[in-house]
Amino acid sequence: xxxxxxxxxxxxxxxxxxxxxxxxxxxxxxxxxxxxxxxxxxxxxxxxxxxxxxxxxxxxxxxxxxxxxxxxxxxxxxxxxxxxxxxxxxxxxxxxxxxxxxxxxxxxxxxxxxxxxxxxxxxxxxxxxxxxxxxxxxxxxxxxxxxxxxxxxxxxxxxxxxxxxxxxxxx
Amino acid sequence: xxxxxxxxxxxxxxxxxxxxxxxxxxxxxxxxxxxxxxxxxxxxxxxxxxxxxxxxxxxxxxxxxxxxxxxxxxxxxxxxxxxxxxxxxxxxxxxxxxxxxxxxxxxxxxxxxxxxxxxxxxxxxxxxxxxxxxxxxxxxxxxxxxxxxxxxxxxxxxxxxxxxxxxxxxxxxxxxxxxxxxxxxxxxxxxxxxxxxxxxxxxxxxxxxxxxxxxxxxxxxxxxxxxxxxxxxxxxxxxxxxxxxxxxxxxxxxxxxxxxxxxxxxxxxxxxxxxxxxxxx
Numbered sequence: 001x002x003x004x005x006x007x008x009x010x011x012x013x014x015x016x017x018x019x020x021x022x023x024x025x026x027x028x029x030x031x032x033x034x035x036x037x038x039x040x041x042x043x044x045x046x047x048x049x050x051x052x053x054x055x056x057x058x059x060x061x062x063x064x065x066x067x068x069x070x071x072x073x074x075x076x077x078x079x080x081x082x083x084x085x086x087x088x089x090x091x092x093x094x095x096x097x098x099x100x101x102x103x104x105x106x107x108x109x110x111x112x113x114x115x116x117x118x119x120x121x122x123x124x125x126x127x128x129x130x131x132x133x134x135x136x137x138x139x140x141x142x143x144x145x146x147x148x149x150x151x152x153x154x155x156x157x158x159x160x161x162x163x164x165x166x167x168x169x170x171x
Numbered sequence: 172x173x174x175x176x177x178x179x180x181x182x183x184x185x186x187x188x189x190x191x192x193x194x195x196x197x198x199x200x201x202x203x204x205x206x207x208x209x210x211x212x213x214x215x216x217x218x219x220x221x222x223x224x225x226x227x228x229x230x231x232x233x234x235x236x237x238x239x240x241x242x243x244x245x246x247x248x249x250x251x252x253x254x255x256x257x258x259x260x261x262x263x264x265x266x267x268x269x270x271x272x273x274x275x276x277x278x279x280x281x282x283x284x285x286x287x288x289x290x291x292x293x294x295x296x297x298x299x300x301x302x303x304x305x306x307x308x309x310x311x312x313x314x315x316x317x318x319x320x321x322x323x324x325x326x327x328x329x330x331x332x333x334x335x336x337x338x339x340x341x342x343x344x345x346x347x348x349x350x351x352x353x354x355x356x357x358x359x360x361x362x363x364x365x366x367x368x369x370x371x372x373x374x375x376x377x378x379x380x381x382x383x384x385x386x387x388x389x390x391x392x393x394x395x396x397x398x399x400x401x402x403x404x405x406x407x408x409x410x411x412x413x414x415x416x417x418x419x420x421x422x423x424x425x426x427x428x429x430x431x432x433x434x435x436x437x438x439x440x441x442x443x444x445x446x447x448x449x450x451x452x
Binding site: 068069071072075169171 | 362401
């Protein structure tokens with residue numbers, strides 16, 4: 001058995017789980033709060049659930065792209081010779097920053113995309129979702145997911161550009 | 172709210188533990204860490220001795236960081252200009268009849284490997300000695316080999332005249348590459364020069380490695396079948412992790428962000444490749 005490889009696998013699983021749980025809880029709470037306060041949506045609104053599900057997927061998918069660069073960052077820093085305390089503080093600081101940034105990017109992409117789409121169409125999508133219009137909710141959810149798929153690589157590259165990789169040279 | 176904060180606190184603890192585990196994963200074994208505390212340094216310099224009117228012998232003393240930066244590996248080797256010139260002559264005579272980008276480079280890389288593989292045994296022996304002294308695992312030995320090459324400062328090697336000024340540049344070299352022996356003699360090498368040397372050394376020690384090239388990125392690097400995580404390609408059912416060779420600090424599985432589209436990377440030479448002529452030997 002390769003102990004180091006097993007440890008690395010456990011790290012990936014646990015980091016994915018912990019980051020995933022945090023962002024899902026936060027997103028769910030925020031969406032529930034917005035639905036209640038702004039649109040007066042309470043229970044049994046299937047359209048809003050579909051909308052929420054697409055936002056959750058969108059944010060989760062966006063943040064998932066940051067895990068591998070984050071692990072690379074940790075590995076670079078682990079080799080830098082800093083003390084354990086410095087390393088831990090840097091891990092937490094950088095980790096929180098990158099996850100928060102990609103999370104923020106995921107939320108912004110969803111919001112901006114939907115706002116622009118709503119502005120370009122004659123119907124008020126949010127009002128339709130509030131009225132439990134499943135058709136509109138499915139379309140809005142699909143738009144959010146597609147926009148995430150289209151922008152994820154760019155957001156990840158933006159995140160990676162902040163990671164202090166060593167210099168490399170090409171022809 | 173209280174429950175939410177509790178959850179966050181638990182996750183923070185998990186995160187700290189993960190961070191600790193990550194640092195354990197990539198650092199050397201405890202025994203080596205303890206040894207590395209006995210800080211050792213060796214001077215890095217090159218010395219040229221004239222053996223005759225036509226022969227110069229270079230002695231290169233190299234030192235490069237172990238995985239922790241407070242200690243170094245030291246290695247010295249000698250190379251004669253006669254050996255380097257023979258390798259240079261061979262390289263200047265290489266022709267590739269292949270039509271595709273990967274195949275033409277595969278011909279070139281393989282011929283360079285074939286010609287020089289018996290001429291770089293001094294390096295392989297020295298690296299093996301260091302590995303034995305430090306009781307390195309197979310993974311750590313691969314790191315030792317790659318970090319030796321990564322530590323040699325990068326230089327452009329151009330087929331035409333030099334048009335780059337950000338790094339040292341060697342112009343008008345046929346094929347825009349140096350052979351492994353020339354690289355070790357001059358300590359001047361670009362991405363594919365480094366990749367061919369690493370391919371040769373890693374193959375000698377039984378590692379499964381590939382030379383990867385990208386015409387889009389104008390770059391080359393190695394990929395290796397080692398336990399790692401990150402950017403990789405799957406080849407013949409095994410995961411080969413990309414390993415950047417042009418500077419120190421790059422680990423297996425870390426593709427630079429500006430060259431990280433795996434679709435743009437192609438396998439040029441694999442560890443099992445052999446020509447009909449070489450397989451009949």
